[in-house]
Every structure is written in structure tokens, then in C-alpha cells.
Amino acid sequence: MERGRLRVHLGAAPGVGKTYAMLEEGQRVMAGGTDVVIGLLEPHGRRLTAKMAEGLEVVPRRTLVYRGHVFTEMDTEAVLDRRPQVALVDELAHTNVPGAGNEKRWQDVERILDAGIDVITTLNIQHLESLKDVVEQITGIRQSETIPDEVVRRADQIELVDLTPEALRRRMVQGYIYPADRIDVALTHYFRPGNLTALRELALLWLADRVEEGLQRYRIEHGIATPWETKERIVVALSGDTAEQTLIRRAARIADRIPGSELLAVHVIRTDGRAGADPAILAGQRALVESLGGSYHQVVGADVATAILQFAHAENATQLVLGGARRGRLAGLLLGDQVVHKTTRMAGHIDVHVLTHERMARAPKVTLPSLTRGLGRTRFRWGAALAALLLPGLTLALVSLPGFGLAGPLLLYLLAVVAVALAGGLYPALVAAVGSGLLVDYYFVPPVHSLTIGRPADAAVLAVFILVASLVSSAVERAARRTRAAARSSVEAATLADLATGALRGGNDLPALLERVRTTFGLDSVSLLESDGAGGHRWFVIASAGSMPPERPEDADTEASIADGLVLAGHGRSLDAGDRRVFTACAALVAASLADHRSEQRAEERAAADRRRAELLRTVAGDLEPELTVVHRVIEGLRDRRAPHTEAEWGKLCDRADGAVERVHGLVADLVDVSRLNGALDVFLRPVDVGDVLIVAVDDLGPGGHDLVLRLPQELPNVIADAALLTRLVTYLAADALRRSPADAPPHIEAAPVNGRVEIRLIDHAARVPRFWEPDGDGYPTGIVPRVCADLAQAIGGVLRWAETAGGGFTAVLTLPAAATREGAKVTPADTDRRSHVRPISDPARREPG
Known part of the structure; x- marks a missing residue:
């Protein structure tokens, strides 16, 4: 249907x-x-x-x-x-x-x-x-x-x-x-x-x-490659020059004049062996672009102009901003600006702005075109080696077998030139064509053993041979390039299909999907990063694969922006423009998997919340039943007019009813706290000072909280938690302990580092453990307050457990992960014993021995 x-x-x-x-x-x-x-x-x-x-x-x-x-x-x-x-x-x-x-x-x-x-x-x-x-x-x-x-x-x-x-x-x-x-x-x-x-x-x-x-x-x-100017996207090309900060600002002003436009900066990492830009300068340019509301990108390519245009077309850019040096006429005619001229010539429908600056007027560097033409140095060397071996060998064979005339050697040399073109590309083939012409002239064109050509017809034949060899070499190389491009496209499609299939088979396992992306592109590590929305200055790792994954986009060698505040970052090597395009497509798959994962997570959280609500209702019913039974029996006793009651008996009955009602009131108050917590746990994990949390909790408890005894080590590492939720958890535990502890034995709160984690212990000296703190068959407390505390501990990434205290009462132990300590900081278990009300929270000396 x-x-x-x-x-x-x-x-x-x-x-x-x-x-x-x-x-x-x-x-x-x-x-x-x-x-x-x-x-x-x-x-x-x-x-x-x-x-x-x-x-x-x-x-x-x-x-x-x-x-x-x-x-x-x-x-x-x-x-x-x-x-x-x-x-x-x-x-x-x-x-x-x-x-x-x-x-x-x-x-x-x-x-x-x-x-x-x-x-x-x-x-x-x-x-x-x-x-x-x-x-x-x-x-x-x-x-x-x-x-x-x-x-x-x-x-x-x-x-x-x-x-x-x-x-x-x-x-x-x-x-x-x-x-x-x-x-x-x-x-x-x-x-x-x-x-x-x-x-x-x-x-x-x-x-x-x-x-x-x-x-x-x-x-x-529909395969439309030309940009449609529905939204202005201004791409500014950066080479890593210190003078380009002015170029970035001028491009940002162009974008500001066009409402709704986007600013993108791109730097091309060259693969032709030339020296790259200073990383410190690139980092400063990136920070400037992002501060001006733009986005920074890096691509890899042997030809800068081609890589820039590939990026611009992929981003549907409408305007391109380039930096050009101010030169004299002679320098401009002799040297020119190859990147600017080539980009302008090949830009097509993209408008190109060439902006100049006085600081960019230094003498230009003379550079030659790349001999490898993007084929790689290995292919170039193979072609040169084949020409160096094939031409002398063919010449020796032809000289030792006379009687071929001129046509036979020319055809064989042409075959050798084609072989060199297939192996090493155009430039080795051109050298082989010229070398073949010289060898034919020297050994087979009268007068032999001389570069002099006796007849004009022979000169014409050699010229045509060199021209044909050059054209054939060029055609062979173009065919080889197209074959490699087709093979690359096939590999890209197969890569995306493989990743999509893996995502479907693996469900929403983000680390497994990121591991497939990492191995596909040969990266050391891959991270899925998300910003907190505050201008993108704080980034969090949602999932990662590999060793030492990047924690910020600036730490990555390649990145792909999936959506606002969501980036797929890779570390290990920079990708060329083609690989980056596939990497961006993989990022879209990762984003879809993340969305599915979060949908499933929300569904699981809703199901868990429903189960907790059902358990709480059963718990409340179990706690209310005996109290209501007491009230019911008291009312029956008060209504029994046949049984005479003394004043003491009447007071005893009223006290029992009042106690039961008070306990019911406490249960209802706890249930209200649970309802306030339900659906309102917006957890923000960050390093938290345990001492600050404990003193704030003491203040929240009011005058009764000053009876607590805090025992903290002289230097205690911070914990990874949500400060507000941790404070609420400690307050719940301490308030319950204070209600049950005798006046001469107040509760103690201790904290100490244990194996890379921090344990916060609340020691209660009550005569006995209350019934609702007793564990059920699964070792989980049956009361409302313990369940609330356990849920809070789980929400902030901690573990809460209970144990009986020697001599009566119980100990609640909260274990939290410790934040990384500063280099050289020494964590010692030496405790200090002090009353919580001795020093206020703002006192910088509150961590000294009391």
C-alpha cells in the first residue's frame, strides 16, 4: 500500500x-x-x-x-x-x-x-x-x-x-x-x-x-553540477600566508553585505612534494574564520586550482575569493599567477574576486608544473626506468638485425613510446618520443651515425613520427586517467554501499560504524563530535574509533560538517578532494545512524521510566499499606464506645495515629520529589569540586545540616559529575541520615580517592537500618528515597551501594570517576576532621585541616 x-x-x-x-x-x-x-x-x-x-x-x-x-x-x-x-x-x-x-x-x-x-x-x-x-x-x-x-x-x-x-x-x-x-x-x-x-x-x-x-x-x-545561485556561498582560498588575514576579513565583509550568505575558507594541502604552510599560521587563520562566522576546510590535491574548484563545486559556491600579488608588467608577463589565472579560466559560472594587498607584493616564487601530473612519483619513476631500458635495448636489437629500413624501426619505437606512456604518463612518453626520433636519425637515416638528415623527406618523416608519438602518448594517458577515474568512482560507490550495508547489519552501533570509516580511509582515529551550542567553543566526543581520537575539529587532519554543531573528524592523514567527498557522504551515514541511535535510546529511556514509575507505585503502595492499617485500627479503637479509655490510652491512640499520618506525609513528600525529577534530569557532566558540593548540600539542609561531620583529604581530585544533581543526591542522603541519627552521634561524610575514582561515604549511626533501606531480592533498596538516590547516581555516571555500619546504622557509598589531576598534583588519603559549619563555602582556606 x-x-x-x-x-x-x-x-x-x-x-x-x-x-x-x-x-x-x-x-x-x-x-x-x-x-x-x-x-x-x-x-x-x-x-x-x-x-x-x-x-x-x-x-x-x-x-x-x-x-x-x-x-x-x-x-x-x-x-x-x-x-x-x-x-x-x-x-x-x-x-x-x-x-x-x-x-x-x-x-x-x-x-x-x-x-x-x-x-x-x-x-x-x-x-x-x-x-x-x-x-x-x-x-x-x-x-x-x-x-x-x-x-x-x-x-x-x-x-x-x-x-x-x-x-x-x-x-x-x-x-x-x-x-x-x-x-x-x-x-x-x-x-x-x-x-x-x-x-x-x-x-x-x-x-x-x-x-x-x-x-x-x-x-x-539530476546530475546538475553547475551552481544555482539560490543562496550565496563565498569561498575564500587560503595558501597559509600571514598577509591573508586581511583577505579573510574582506571576504567576510562581502558575505556580510549579502543577507543569508555563507563564508567558507579552504586550504589545499599539496601532494606534489612542495613545502606546506606553517601549521601555526593555518591555526590562526582557522580561528579567525570561525570567529567571523565562517567554516574552515582542508582538502588535498596535486593541483591547487583544480582542488579549489572541486571544493567550490561540491559546496555549490557562487563566489570565489582569491589573493593576488601586485606585480609589475614584466613580472606579470613572465611569471604571472598560475593559481589565479587557472582558477579564473576554469571557474565557469562561479564569480571570482582577486583581492590584493601591499604585504602580498613580495617577489613571487618561480615554480614548474608537476612532472607527475597527479599520477604519483612511483608511476613516474617506472615510466622513466622503462624508457631508459627499452629504448637502448630496442636500438641494440635493431642494429644487430639489419634490413629493416626506416618504417620498421619507426613502428617499433612508436610501440615503445606507447608502453612508456601507459607506465609513466605523458612526460616520460614525450622524452621517449624525442629520444626515439634522435635514435632513428642517428642509426637508420642516411647519413648514419650522424644527426644530420640528408633528405628533406626523412626530416618530415621524423617530425611526423615525433608528433604522432606525442599525440598517441597524450591520448593513452587521457584514457588511463579516465579508466582510473571510473575505477575510483566504482570504489567510492562500493565503499558507500559497504558502509551502508554495515550500518544496516550493525544496527546503531556507532563505534563499529566509525571503525569501518577509519579502516576504509586508512586513518589512525575517527571521532563524532558535537558542540554544546554555545558558539561551538566546547566540543564533546559522542563516539570514536582508533587511538587518540581528535576531541576538537582543530585537532583533525580531515573533517566533514554533518549539521550545525555535529562534525565527523579524522586523524592520521589528509584526504584529497575525491576522498573527502566520499568521507562527507560517510558522515551523512554516521549522522543517520546517530539519529536512529538516539531514537532508540529515547524509547529505552521512556520504557525504563515507565518501569521505574511502576516500581515506585508498588513501593508506595507497600509503604502506605501498614501506615494506613495503623490509622484504620486507631480509628476503630476511638469509635469503640463499649471499651472505656483512660486519658493515657486516648493519648496513646492519638500518638499512634499522628505518627502514622506523619509517615504517610513523608512518603507523599518523597513521591512529589520523584515526580519533579521525572523527565527533568538534564545532565551536564564536567569536573566538579567535591568540597564545594558537600558544603552547598549542608547549606541546603538548613540549621540541622551543621551537625554533619565532613572528613575530606587535604588534596582530593575533582569528580566527573553534574554539580546540581550531585548536590541533590548528597542532600537526600544526608537529610534521611539526620532524621534517624541520635543527637550525640551525627552522620559522617568522608571522601577519598580509590583506584582512579572517588568514593563519597555517608556513615549513619542509627540504632537500626530502616525497613525501606533494606535491599530486595536484587540487592536494590525498596524505599522511595533510596530509589531516587540510586537513579540520580546512575544519571551522573556513578554507583551507589549500601552496607551496614558496625554498631548499627548503615553506610551509603557513592563512587564517581575522578577527573584528570594536574601534573605534579599529589593525592594523599590523609583525612582532616572538621565540622561543616566551621568555614563558609567562599573561604579559600576551607580545604585546610580543621
Whole structure:
């Protein structure tokens, strides 16, 4: 069955008219004879929207009861049974009520599409997963309902429903969006002009990127190599000269004058044996390009002009900026600028800007064209060796066998020239052609043993021979080049097919896929890097293969930008332009595998969260049952009027009931903490000072926290953790220990390095271990607080375990990975014993012995 088509009406903010546009399209399609139904509509009390829905068939909603409240959701099964041609479904990113089947409405829409039904839907830009953090930064509101970008990218059509901020605010004032009691608050918060302008720009840029992806896909499918100037891309070519910083800035100014343009810098690493540029200068140029909002690239090639143009065509560049020296007329005629002239001649549809600078006016270096012509030094040497052996040997054979005349030697020498051309390329063949002509003249053209030619006809024959030999050599080399190019293309296709097959067989095993990429290109290591979004200044290794993988794009010898903030980096050797093209295609495969891996990971996390919720509910039920039984028995005792109660008995019954209610209250408070943690663990791992975390936790505990005793070594390495979550974990453990410890034996917190890790121990001196801290059959505590603590420890990459303390109580041991210590730093287990309230957190001497 053919899958249905998805059309999305995308808006920058609520109220721009997405739902109205969806209904208007539904009316138009229905007027053309198409069977259209409304699968779900959220008019939000807007009169014009409800009026536009008149005449369209509405599929009844499904009613659900959740926590004592009645909700309605789209009845997906009813839509599938109705089988219309087109279904209108509002608010694609909506989260369904538990019990509705799928968690998200877009998953319901996927089922409808799989059934061959077209869907027209609506979506706001703030619900896209990739823009969630940006929207929160702009509006100050965190979006709880998001949809993966890939779902929207797969849509057959995306239509932007646009409205200026002024028009949207007027619509708000006129009451078309929110009720009157919400207008003033909305205008002064979410619907501020600055917010709306930023959201509108986000929507336009996101949609522009999707259009660009579609255009690139169309050009590749149709084999279109010439650039289409739909978006200006300015490529600046760098040679590694110190004067090129001015060139970079001028190219950046050109890009700044064209809204929406991109700046790309490229440096060609030559393979013809010539000295390369200073790495320090290249590193400075890269930093400057990235600070100006551009991207830096390196390619490998024997011919600089060809490599630059190959890169420009691959990036669909529209303008090329080159640096040229100011020279006199004589220097320009004699020496010229080979790269500039050749690039300008071969640029085709790309505009070329040649910018000069006074500091670039130094004397140019005279360079000769490469003799190997890209075939490699080994092939060149083989060709020269074959010419040096074949021509003398053939001459000796012909001289020892007289009677050949002139035609026979010429044909044999021509065959030798062709063999040399096949082995070593054009230049050895040209030398062999000239040498063959001289040998024929010396040994076979009268007068023999002399380079003098007696008859003009013989001179013409030799000239024609040399010309034919040269033409044949050139034709043979071109054929060999095309054969090698075809073989290379076949290898590239086979490489991509092999990697794609490996990715399918290996599932979403990123390290295995990166290992295949590494071995395919002969690299020492490969890393998949992702930036934190803060200007790309912090990079994190998602997965890697090989030894000493690069941790930043600057550390790589070759790289391919997959998306914003995502880079595939390789270390070991620089790739030429052809290999880099295949490397970029492999990066796209890695990105797809990463997206699948993260989708599976999110699904596993949701399943694990569901299991934890079920376990917590069972735990709560088990903890509440005995307490409620106590309360029930106390109430029965109080109601029993037949049994007389003394004042002491009445007080005892009330104390039992009050204690049970207090314990129930504590369980409910713990459950509320769990609900706050659920889905809100945004983990940011970094080096954390354990001492700072402990003192902040003590402050969070209030006056009671000052009874804790902290024992820390004089020099303790930092740990890799999330500071906020680690503080919360220590606070939970310490608060529980303080509630149960006697006043004369407060809890102790100790920390010490152990085998490259750091152990934080909380020692409790309670008389006995509480029932809810006792482990179950799997060695996992049964209470709510222990489960919360264990989940927090796992989230930050640590391990939490419990053991009974000698003399009563228990010890909670949290083990975390230690951060790398500074060179020469000495970690000693010597402990210091001090009360937590002796010194404040801001005291620089807090790590001294107390």
C-alpha cells in the first residue's frame, strides 16, 4: 500500500492562522471532490476557525478518564475505519493522555499515513526538538511538548503560515486568539515584539534549510553540477600566508553585505612534494574564520586550482575569493599567477574576486608544473626506468638485425613510446618520443651515425613520427586517467554501499560504524563530535574509533560538517578532494545512524521510566499499606464506645495515629520529589569540586545540616559529575541520615580517592537500618528515597551501594570517576576532621585541616 502524503502548516507562534489555513485547504480539497474528514480540531474558542470547519465531517473523539478527570483525544481507529482520502489533524506535537495508545499525536498520524491516507496538520516552530533550548532562551518558557525534527523533515510539503509581529499583536488585542482576561499577560510576556520577531526568524531559517536540503537532493538526483545561485556561498582560498588575514576579513565583509550568505575558507594541502604552510599560521587563520562566522576546510590535491574548484563545486559556491600579488608588467608577463589565472579560466559560472594587498607584493616564487601530473612519483619513476631500458635495448636489437629500413624501426619505437606512456604518463612518453626520433636519425637515416638528415623527406618523416608519438602518448594517458577515474568512482560507490550495508547489519552501533570509516580511509582515529551550542567553543566526543581520537575539529587532519554543531573528524592523514567527498557522504551515514541511535535510546529511556514509575507505585503502595492499617485500627479503637479509655490510652491512640499520618506525609513528600525529577534530569557532566558540593548540600539542609561531620583529604581530585544533581543526591542522603541519627552521634561524610575514582561515604549511626533501606531480592533498596538516590547516581555516571555500619546504622557509598589531576598534583588519603559549619563555602582556606 502506498503511504499517504503529509502536509504541515508551520507557524512561528500561536494565533498566526495555521488551523484556519488547514481548514481552508480542507474546504478547497473537498470542493474538488476529495473525501475529507476532520480527525481532530482544536478551535480554542475562536469563532472564525469554528466557522471555517462548518460543512466538514468530524470523526467523533475518543473519551478517556485519567486521575478522575475526563479527557478527549483523536480516535485513530475510527479514522482508519472511516478511510477518508484526506484527514485534517490539528496540533501535531500534542502529547496524548496516558491510556490513549501512542504517547504522541504524531505517532497516531504515522499510523494514518501508513494506511495510505493523506494528512494535513499544524505545528508551531517552538515544538521542534532542535529549537527547544533556543525558544526557551528567547521566551523564558520551556516547551514540554516537542516533536523530532526528522518527522517534520519527512513531510511531503511544509507551508509557512506567516504573520508580522505587529499584525499578530493586533489580532491578539482584537480577541481573535485568547480570551480577554489573558490578553494583557500574553502581550507583556510571550507575545512581546522582540519574542515574535525572533520566533519568526527561527521559522524562516529552519524552513530555508529544509528547502536547501531538497534543492541539493534534486541537483544530485539530476546530475546538475553547475551552481544555482539560490543562496550565496563565498569561498575564500587560503595558501597559509600571514598577509591573508586581511583577505579573510574582506571576504567576510562581502558575505556580510549579502543577507543569508555563507563564508567558507579552504586550504589545499599539496601532494606534489612542495613545502606546506606553517601549521601555526593555518591555526590562526582557522580561528579567525570561525570567529567571523565562517567554516574552515582542508582538502588535498596535486593541483591547487583544480582542488579549489572541486571544493567550490561540491559546496555549490557562487563566489570565489582569491589573493593576488601586485606585480609589475614584466613580472606579470613572465611569471604571472598560475593559481589565479587557472582558477579564473576554469571557474565557469562561479564569480571570482582577486583581492590584493601591499604585504602580498613580495617577489613571487618561480615554480614548474608537476612532472607527475597527479599520477604519483612511483608511476613516474617506472615510466622513466622503462624508457631508459627499452629504448637502448630496442636500438641494440635493431642494429644487430639489419634490413629493416626506416618504417620498421619507426613502428617499433612508436610501440615503445606507447608502453612508456601507459607506465609513466605523458612526460616520460614525450622524452621517449624525442629520444626515439634522435635514435632513428642517428642509426637508420642516411647519413648514419650522424644527426644530420640528408633528405628533406626523412626530416618530415621524423617530425611526423615525433608528433604522432606525442599525440598517441597524450591520448593513452587521457584514457588511463579516465579508466582510473571510473575505477575510483566504482570504489567510492562500493565503499558507500559497504558502509551502508554495515550500518544496516550493525544496527546503531556507532563505534563499529566509525571503525569501518577509519579502516576504509586508512586513518589512525575517527571521532563524532558535537558542540554544546554555545558558539561551538566546547566540543564533546559522542563516539570514536582508533587511538587518540581528535576531541576538537582543530585537532583533525580531515573533517566533514554533518549539521550545525555535529562534525565527523579524522586523524592520521589528509584526504584529497575525491576522498573527502566520499568521507562527507560517510558522515551523512554516521549522522543517520546517530539519529536512529538516539531514537532508540529515547524509547529505552521512556520504557525504563515507565518501569521505574511502576516500581515506585508498588513501593508506595507497600509503604502506605501498614501506615494506613495503623490509622484504620486507631480509628476503630476511638469509635469503640463499649471499651472505656483512660486519658493515657486516648493519648496513646492519638500518638499512634499522628505518627502514622506523619509517615504517610513523608512518603507523599518523597513521591512529589520523584515526580519533579521525572523527565527533568538534564545532565551536564564536567569536573566538579567535591568540597564545594558537600558544603552547598549542608547549606541546603538548613540549621540541622551543621551537625554533619565532613572528613575530606587535604588534596582530593575533582569528580566527573553534574554539580546540581550531585548536590541533590548528597542532600537526600544526608537529610534521611539526620532524621534517624541520635543527637550525640551525627552522620559522617568522608571522601577519598580509590583506584582512579572517588568514593563519597555517608556513615549513619542509627540504632537500626530502616525497613525501606533494606535491599530486595536484587540487592536494590525498596524505599522511595533510596530509589531516587540510586537513579540520580546512575544519571551522573556513578554507583551507589549500601552496607551496614558496625554498631548499627548503615553506610551509603557513592563512587564517581575522578577527573584528570594536574601534573605534579599529589593525592594523599590523609583525612582532616572538621565540622561543616566551621568555614563558609567562599573561604579559600576551607580545604585546610580543621
